Amino acid sequence: MKLFSKNLDTRLDTLYDAIVVGGGMGGLSAAIYLARYGLKCLVIEKGKGRSVWMQDLRNYLGLDPDTPGRDIVNHGTKQAIDWGADHLRGYVEEVTDEDDHLAVKVKIGKKDSTYPVFRTKYLVAASGVIDLLPQVENMQNVYDYAGYTLHVCMICDGFDMWDQKAVLIVGRESQINAAFVLNWYTPYISVLTNGLFSVGDEMRQKLADHGYPLYEAPIAQFLGENHKMSGVELEDGTVVEATTGLINMGSIYHNHYLKNIPGLEWNDENLVTNDMAQTSHERIFALGDLKQGLNQVSIAVADGTLAATQIWRNIRRASTPRKWEENIPKLSTTV
């Protein structure tokens, strides 16, 4: 059921089988499986995740390629609740290992916040990442294009950039290397540093060898209309023509709440997991963009399947087998 400030007290004595942090694609897939395994689970969703920024999800089998991420999140949330999952809007502040369970402290509400603590046997970390965007004076101007013709994921949207003039917007030198993958889709690449760093001679030469111009002035604004880019205006007055773009400035990982858990294995900001999406901590699983691997919806959805299934196996194997309690009854009759 949906939990709110007013009814969440009913769950403070519950020991959940699993709490899922993040109600995006991976978290909802986990919740649907967990609920259908008959396990008590709670999804905690802070809102505004990467999925709801996707204007159209091109690659996910079974859905039309113009399906917005938001629609899938809404659909999956309803489905998870219908199967029996709890769902709460809140922000997970901290997870504490209390040996035989984990304690999950949640911040509810922006004003007059409350901080309830929920308890769970297993935690599914599905809180994902959010892409860093170029900062311009009027951020609405960025949001007008991001997710439409200005992309953050080459695997998802490279096809839609085919042979178009494209800007590649980066935040540090190593991120320029995306140009040498993006050129599979289009060779008409202009690299924009947004004035954030200086480019070394070697990279400068490599770009020149490929014929990809480099622009180092800060971005003033994106040009175009109806979410369709026509170019980028820089603060020095230059206009770079481009009908599409790729932002490759890195991501913010929503993983702070796990940073104090001892014994978790990290690879940079990604959690290291095994083939069932389990981390090095037996009670903690990690899905999708939080773990190593491709940042794709289909991967997160499969990770949710794996994590939920392993949690079910663990709980089932630790439970007392259900017997047919009566003496074996006379079920059979003769026709």
Added chain:
Amino acid sequence: MKLFSKNLDTRLDTLYDAIVVGGGMGGLSAAIYLARYGLKCLVIEKGKGRSVWMQDLRNYLGLDPDTPGRDIVNHGTKQAIDWGADHLRGYVEEVTDEDDHLAVKVKIGKKDSTYPVFRTKYLVAASGVIDLLPQVENMQNVYDYAGYTLHVCMICDGFDMWDQKAVLIVGRESQINAAFVLNWYTPYISVLTNGLFSVGDEMRQKLADHGYPLYEAPIAQFLGENHKMSGVELEDGTVVEATTGLINMGSIYHNHYLKNIPGLEWNDENLVTNDMAQTSHERIFALGDLKQGLNQVSIAVADGTLAATQIWRNIRRASTPRKWEENIPKLSTTV
């Protein structure tokens, strides 16, 4: 495009980037990704796969839980073709390793069959399995319930069997062990051997300890109406009451066409794959039910993503990088 006997000649000189054997969930996901990576791919589908037997797909994020597998296959086939994949109805007879490519021999048509051979750099084995069903005199009687209230996948449909009287139909003794997992969902389990084998004393005792009756006569027919089971009638006249059932008789693997490829690593009938769904043969990938792991739609769909992405990486890295061929043009104008 859709290929038929009449137009497939146009593709006999093509060296495909990838041929996908099997147009079910995994194969179609791979094809959508491959096409959107701009790769030339062909899906070869024999028809009547496991997916089209699914009457409702409960666990797949984004779709209503009463969506038939057939609808997703139809939708995904159209989507793959729209993005540029070729699709052919046919039966893959054999794959031959010809060093720098693979040759795929296909049987087209049941009568007056032809046997065209297609060539490809990579092969995606996505031909899956089909569940063995109990053989009764009138097989239509089995099909009337299979996929509705008579299930073949406990993870998919266990929830829908909750606390119901259930038959577990098996083909050999070790398969009876599913009873001790199925009892998570319901303890009211009757085990049916369909007269196929004799049960040892130890297993007999274990069933008795759990209170699960064992019926060893062959099945005469399933009882019920409108796809809803009410019981099973055995040839000895016994009627076993049950409103649901699980068939756990094993599967037939559609993998014969790979059996002559040297160096492929198998685990029983499953192909062993790495974390990108690649087999021990660098040109061959395996997805979903053909590889080790959970037989779930979400897993097959993710495997398709992984295989297509690795094939793209391999081909892209071997290709000449595209340069902006003109001298760096004067793209910038001053506002």
